[in-house]
Amino acid sequence: MTLRMLSQKVAQAVDEELMSAQGGFSIDQLMELAGLSVAQAIQKSFDVSSHPRVFICVGPGNNGGDGLVAARHLSHFGYKPSIYYPKQPNKDIYKRLLTQCENLGTTMVGMDQFEQHLNGQTDVVVDAVFGFSFHGDVRDPFRNVISAFQQTQKPIVSVDIPSGWDVTTGPTEQVSFQPQVLVSLTAPKQCASHFKGNRHFLGGRFVPPALAEKYQFDIPNYLGADQAVEI
């Protein structure tokens, strides 16, 4: 299935409209459904009995928030999530999402254990570092994270876009790793045309058809009550 891919500008406009007075959504709602769809895409891709240890690498913004929500749902699904969250902004929603994970006994991984944990005690890596609004150079402590993504043999699941890719043109000179699974949220971004991994999902089952029509993108047919659909 080929869906229309969004530019950074259009993706931003769609997000803003969803959260405007006209759209009515709160960030809590959108993040909850986005993170749930990520967790469900992982559950469809990696069996909990063979791949229980999911390592979620969390960035400082909303992409990281989606990752924290996914970590919570994965724990309820029976996985053993662990979290690397090196830069924790002083923002209420992220703090609450982290508290929710801590209440489930999720392992927090320190900076000095990061690489060892990723390559040793992990079955699946979740890249929830940067989303579609990222631009510029990757700085520490995330340079190290992306560099580990470049080198690891572990399967990577990227949330919305592979972190560090250019949202329009895809892989760059510095960042060219290919996730095995990509979970696009709301609609694929333009860089998704460079995705060469195994499975591409769409999540974020909250877009009103009228909004998709306004911005000329498609909503594929999800199955039953699913929150993620393979595209």
Place this chain on the structure above:
Amino acid sequence: MTLRMLSQKVAQAVDEELMSAQGGFSIDQLMELAGLSVAQAIQKSFDVSSHPRVFICVGPGNNGGDGLVAARHLSHFGYKPSIYYPKQPNKDIYKRLLTQCENLGTTMVGMDQFEQHLNGQTDVVVDAVFGFSFHGDVRDPFRNVISAFQQTQKPIVSVDIPSGWDVTTGPTEQVSFQPQVLVSLTAPKQCASHFKGNRHFLGGRFVPPALAEKYQFDIPNYLGADQAVEI
């Protein structure tokens, strides 16, 4: 499966703890997941092709909010929800949830069409009027709603508890209708022992096991990424 049933007092304490600083949840998150589980229980119980027209009767509190969230998800699942919402409180979250439904083209039913709509143009009725914190007498405009529930031949799905039942002792002299489906949220309330309908689901897959242990109730095994489980 017999799960421990909660008293009104314990149910209240569990809710408060989830939304405390220790629990970390916002009302938006909990309502989103509760409403999604209601929608999924309906999707498991009534096929969209034979029962597309779901009529959601919405009360003035959080039970009504769960109903509004369910209406949105049902619309995304392909159902044709309609909403009766005779008493709309001036509270941001309810207004936003209603906006979200309106953006999906959901039919709003007026007071004068209520009974005709329920008995004529409806395949499934959702009772999202009162939840576990209800006590006292049912007053207008909801007396009329409950009275229609008593008389209709349409299948009713009750959210959390059948509206107007006593949360401890169940059916009363005034209110004794039996829903065909009951979706208990977080854990069944004591009145659920009087439920004689076909299918009983549990929803609200967000309870940390440590919290369930503290208040001595059970979390049954959900299937895969499901948000509702039959109990």
